[in-house]
Amino acid sequence: xxxxxxxxxxxxxxxxxxxxxxxxxxxxxxxxxxxxxxxxxxxxxxxxxxxxxxxxxxxxxxxxxxxxxxxxxxxxxxxxxxxxxxxxxxxxxxxxxxxxxxxxxxxxxxxxxxxxx
Amino acid sequence: xxxxxxxxxxxxxxxxxxxxxxxxxxxxxxxxxxxxxxxxxxxxxxxxxxxxxxxxxxxxxxxxxxxxxxxxxxxxxxxxxxxxxxxxxxxxxxxxxxxxxxxxxxx
Numbered sequence: 001x002x003x004x005x006x007x008x009x010x011x012x013x014x015x016x017x018x019x020x021x022x023x024x025x026x027x028x029x030x031x032x033x034x035x036x037x038x039x040x041x042x043x044x045x046x047x048x049x050x051x052x053x054x055x056x057x058x059x060x061x062x063x064x065x066x067x068x069x070x071x072x073x074x075x076x077x078x079x080x081x082x083x084x085x086x087x088x089x090x091x092x093x094x095x096x097x098x099x100x101x102x103x104x105x106x107x108x109x110x111x112x113x114x115x116x117x
Numbered sequence: 118x119x120x121x122x123x124x125x126x127x128x129x130x131x132x133x134x135x136x137x138x139x140x141x142x143x144x145x146x147x148x149x150x151x152x153x154x155x156x157x158x159x160x161x162x163x164x165x166x167x168x169x170x171x172x173x174x175x176x177x178x179x180x181x182x183x184x185x186x187x188x189x190x191x192x193x194x195x196x197x198x199x200x201x202x203x204x205x206x207x208x209x210x211x212x213x214x215x216x217x218x219x220x221x222x223x224x
Binding site: 035044045046047049058059060061062094099102103104105106108109110111 | 118149151153159160161162163166167170172204206208209211212213214215216217218
């Protein structure tokens with residue numbers, strides 16, 4: 001059974017760096033792409049970007065200058081760093097697995113609320 | 118970026134009703150259109166990918182259609198567990214983008 005679990009601080013100070021990790025079980029991290037998506041309270045979904053096991057990335061241009069994603073295949077984990085955060089970055093952050101054939105995020109973590117304050 | 122719109126933004130329906138949600142993209146996404154269901158406090162659940170293919174385990178009362186720039190999600194007979202918010206997403210072009218959502222609630 002594929003499972004994803006986000007971890008990291010729930011509170012980040014303005015101007016600092018948000019750092020989250022997603023731990024993957026039940027699937028090879030080498031066979032898919034891995035995405036981050038966020039959702040401010042009461043609002044819609046925003047795609048942050050994705051990373052392949054090779055380290056290749058695609059970022060949303062809206063956040064590109066502040067985002068870095070990385071992957072650790074030995075630990076079956078991938079990570080998100082978002083620099084210079086503001087209150088507008090307060091959201092539930094989801095990690096997800098993406099299927100290369102269909103380009104769809106088919107398994108999602110439960111989400112982690114990150115508050116910038 | 119490809120902009121996604123959904124209509125209606127919300128609807129009220131009864132158990133057993135047929136419900137249709139429309140999603141439009143600002144440019145063609147061919148068939149790379151996905152649908153998700155989200156309930157309060159939960160992660161989005163994948164329902165349909167490549168416009169028409171049902172994700173494993175999703176009930177057959179859900180169906181998707183369309184290609185290019187116009188797509189629909191249909192629930193043939195609404196069940197109590199279907200009251201939720203539905204999002205479309207294009208995965209044709211980076212950045213992937215979501216529609217604003219359609220909230221389905223009880224009439």
